Amino acid sequence: MIRFLSFLIAVFIVTTIYLSNTVQERQNVLRRVAQHNDTWAISQTVQEFMRLEATLALYNADTYDVTLDDVRLRLDIMISRMLTMREGTIKLFMGEMPTRERTMNTLFAVVTDLDTSLNGSETPDLAPILARMHELERPLTTLSAQSVQLSWARVEKNLVALERIHRISGIVVTILIMCWCGLLLILQNHNRLLKLAHKRGKILNNSLNEAGEELRNKNRSLHYAAHHDSLTALPNRVLFWGELETALQTPDCSVSLLLLDLDEFKTINDTMGHDFGDVLLHQVSERMRRFDVKPQMFCRLGGDEFACLLLGKTAEDSQAYAHDLAIDIAAPYQLSDRRVEIGCSIGLVNVPTPSVDDAQELFKRADIALYRAKASRSDRICVFEPFMQGEFDDRTLLESDLRKAIGQGEIEVAYQVQVCVRTDELRGIEALARWNHPTRGHISPNIFIPIAEDIGLIRELGQHILTKACAEAVTWATPLKIAVNLSTMQMQSPEFISVVSEAIRVTGLKPNRLELEVTESMLLDKREDIVIALNDLRRFGITIALDDFGTGYSSLAVLRDIPFDTIKLDKSFIRDIGHDKEAEALVKLVIDLGQTMNKFIIIEGVETVEQKEIIRKLGGHIAQGYLFGHPVPATELAHLR
Ligand code: C2E
Ligand code: CA
Ligand code: CA
DSSP: OHHHHHHHHHHHHHHHHHHHHHHHHHHHHHHHHTTHHHHHHHHHHHHHHHHHHHHHHHHHHTOSSOOHHHHHHHHHHHHHHHHHHTSHHHHHHHHTOHHHHHHHHHHHHHHHHHHHHHHHOSSOOOHHHHHHHHHHHHHHHHHHHHHHHHHHHHHHHHHHHHHHHHHHHHHHHHHHHHHHHHHHHHHHHHHHHHHHHHHHHHHHHHHHHHHHHHHHHHHHHHHHHHHBOTTTOSBOHHHHHHHHHHHHHSTTOOEEEEEEEETTHHHHHHHHOHHHHHHHHHHHHHHHHHOSSOOSEEEEEETTEEEEEEESOOHHHHHHHHHHHHHHHHSOEEETTEEEOOOEEEEEEEESSGGGSOHHHHHHHHHHHHHHHHHOSSOSEEEOOHHHHHHHHHHHHHHHHHHHHHHTTOOEEEEEEEEETTTOOEEEEEEEEEEEETTTEEEOHHHHHHHHHHTTOHHHHHHHHHHHHHHHHHTOSSOOEEEEEOOHHHHHSTTHHHHHHHHHHHHTOOGGGEEEEEEGGGGSSSHHHHHHHHHHHHHHTOEEEEEEETSSOOOHHHHHHSOOSEEEEOGGGTTTTTTOHHHHHHHHHHHHHHHHHTOEEEEOOOOSHHHHHHHHHTTOOEEESTTTOOOEEGGGGGGGO
């Protein structure tokens, strides 16, 4: 198409140039045609000459009524005619042939002489001039004829040229018309294509608009998904941080941050299934959404952790709000045919002038408060106070020290005897973890064992103590039982069985000398798995003791379902025997239960001879306590080897 257009344009240019040339040429031809005037002028001059001659002859004959003035008139006309003969193209025509030149000169001479004669005397002799004029008639007639002839020849030639020009012009014009037609066709085609393109463009535009809208919708839903929790549809962590940072930048507006954690949600999740847990989380979030006093924002941070952001509230108002919220959440939930109750712990922090705190810092404080709220058994709502930060920092330091101590094998094992109250013979020895901190001194296992669980090092620590205790027991001369405490996380480890069997293999301890102590709280989660593991261990010959019996959530079902060999009655029951009959009755009950169920009963915390005697009287056999010996390091067990 472009080639064709270029060709048309080239043709246009060429034809236009050619046409302008043709017009120019036509102008020239026409100009040449105009030279017929010369022929007319020459013949007029000849005719005028003839008239002058005739007038002169009549004047000379004097018979007619011709005056000198008539002659002069004719002469003047003749002279004026003659003057034109000496100009322009006529002059050129005259100069073409010597005869013409001569005739012309003769004519000029005759006319000049006549003029002189007429001006010279009253009666000029005109006969000689008439004779000379007569002689001139012929050459002048020839001249006129030649002029006519030449003129006709030129006319003929110019006509041919004009015809040619007209013919060519016709062809050029035809070409031009054809070009125009071609151009018109192209334009029409272009128009059609343009209309088509316009139509397609419109369709494309529409589909682009639709795609754009779809993209915008997708973007919106992606944005929503990126900022909301899919289970509860509450804002998620990302949106929460954004809102918290914005809130902290708002001048003169106090910010309260509440961190919520559901109590025992994990247990519900583990015992009733994750789907059930999900439905519960959803219902809890619905309660938050519907909670009367609308907060700035509720969001789910993950798992069973939620956050609530309040703006413009005083510390007291925020605390009251947290209290009401906790009550609202704690109300029973009806999940299909089950009624569930779940409480929550709340950590609260309030900053009246938020600009001084950054979001991370605020969150950390609320987290510290939540940590305390969870640790406290009585108060589920904890408001952050500056001293807590110190405690938290202290704990962080302790964590890092413990990490180091476990890594370097600095946790020691102390041994406490278990004695038969009837024969005073040793029944076994319990291994108890000991940490002697370089600056803080002795730290209770009640403190560092939970920290080791929190920082995920309990398995490593448990393995260390188990191996150390087994290795110690192997050195004893009598095959006493060695009791080792276990923590929940240790038992939940998939490698637990292999860790125990490895300790036995490495140390060479007979499995029936090992007693593993578990607490009731361990049996809340994944009970089936734990029962399987305990049975595996018992098949191995290892015995299992239920530690701290009576302090947990024991039900008789625990005693029925869990495969124990020994029940260790918690020391809190012994404290009051001797002066509290009910306490004694309880101890008796457990001793009888053991006998009935064919289990060993170990009474813990025996500190006095009186307590020992009462236990003996109540039918008890084995006891453990300061009366028989404090936990001692391995070095003090030399007598056993
Ligand atoms: P537990 O298993 O009940 O251990 C007995 C605790 O009672 C020991 O405290 C012991 O020193 C103390 N005790 C013994 N006789 C008496 C007494 O007559 N009167 C009083 N008032 N207390 C007595 P300890 O060593 O501070 O251990 C505390 C708890 O830490 C242990 O309680 C046990 O639950 C845990 N624990 C200790 N070592 C380990 C360990 O290696 N692993 C695990 N998972 N937990 C351990
Ligand atoms: Ca124990
Ligand atoms: Ca105990």
